[in-house]
Amino acid sequence: MNRYFVLILVAILLSACGPRALEPDAAHECERCEDWNKPLDPFRIHGNTWYVGTAGLSSILIETDDGLVLVDGGLPQSAALIDANIRELGFDPLDINAILVSHAHFDHAGGVAALQRLSRANVFTSEAGLQTLSSGRLGEDDPQYIADSDAGSFPAIEKVTAIGDGESVSIGSVNVKAVHTPGHTKGSVTWTWESCALNTCYDVVYADSLTAVSSPGFSFGATGMADRMIESAGVIADLDCDILLSPHPFFFGMHDKLERRDEGNPFVNSFACTFYAETALDWLEQRLEAEGR
Ligand SMILES: [Zn+2]
Numbered sequence: 001m002n003r004y005f006v007l008i009l010v011a012i013l014l015s016a017c018g019p020r021a022l023e024p025d026a027a028h029e030c031e032r033c034e035d036w037n038k039p040l041d042p043f044r045i046h047g048n049t050w051y052v053g054t055a056g057l058s059s060i061l062i063e064t065d066d067g068l069v070l071v072d073g074g075l076p077q078s079a080a081l082i083d084a085n086i087r088e089l090g091f092d093p094l095d096i097n098a099i100l101v102s103h104a105h106f107d108h109a110g111g112v113a114a115l116q117r118l119s120r121a122n123v124f125t126s127e128a129g130l131q132t133l134s135s136g137r138l139g140e141d142d143p144q145y146i147a148d149s150d151a152g153s154f155p156a157i158e159k160v161t162a163i164g165d166g167e168s169v170s171i172g173s174v175n176v177k178a179v180h181t182p183g184h185t186k187g188s189v190t191w192t193w194e195s196c197a198l199n200t201c202y203d204v205v206y207a208d209s210l211t212a213v214s215s216p217g218f219s220f221g222a223t224g225m226a227d228r229m230i231e232s233a234g235v236i237a238d239l240d241c242d243i244l245l246s247p248h249p250f251f252f253g254m255h256d257k258l259e260r261r262d263e264g265n266p267f268v269n270s271f272a273c274t275f276y277a278e279t280a281l282d283w284l285e286q287r288l289e290a291e292g293r
Helices: 003-017 076-088 114-117 126-137 223-237 256-260 272-291
Strands: 044-048 047-050 058-064 066-072 096-100 122-125 160-162 168-171 174-180 189-198 200-206 243-245
Touching: 044 114, 044 189, 044 200, 044 243, 047 076, 066 168, 066 174, 076 114, 096 114, 096 168, 096 174, 114 243, 122 126, 174 223, 189 223, 223 272, 243 272
Parallel strands: 066 096, 096 122, 122 160, 200 243
Antiparallel strands: 044 047, 047 058, 058 066, 168 174, 174 189, 189 200
């Protein structure tokens, strides 16, 4: 056989059988995107739970005895950083079996399509968030919807599975429970699971955003979204909660906590969910006053 033919054949076989690599989608442009997407070294929060997101957008990795679970995927341009962070911890992104989404906005779901193509993981969210994730386009009832604009769009996610309120995504022996907490979007999901290490188990709560942020003209009061948010705040406050995480690290004081890692585990705080809910209600009150009720 011709030597060149053999070399070409080997190259073709290698490219077909070699490890899959991330193929990122085009970056999303926004005022705060550059800041949000600054890289951050990954770190262990507790036990099976790791932070693999960027400086301003959370992505959480859960290790199980049958592969990995990823919660949220940041911006489209975050996917490469998340991929690198997972590898830096010694895990293989191809082992991700499930990707869980908090809510269908470009800054948390933007990187999910690329991470799903890489890992072939199933993506889970609520029924109310399914359409937006599958199309990558905000519905008219989203508080941040702008007519005739694709400013809030993100790469559509191919295969999304809806999961009911109180149901769990079970990977290996880890059960991650979906708690529907509408308000920031109608499909918002809070995810909760147990993390154990050295005989100490904690309930981790990845509480979805409870912020009343919208495009001009949207009314949280008139649409009933305020009532849903008040109810969701109560649900989050009542959860078993030792470690609070959320889509924006700012909301759980991540950077301050990282500075205090030598004082035990600063992420453990059983009052954090209640405080999170109370703060959200204060902000909502201000928003409703601005809306004139
Ligand atoms: Zn959002």
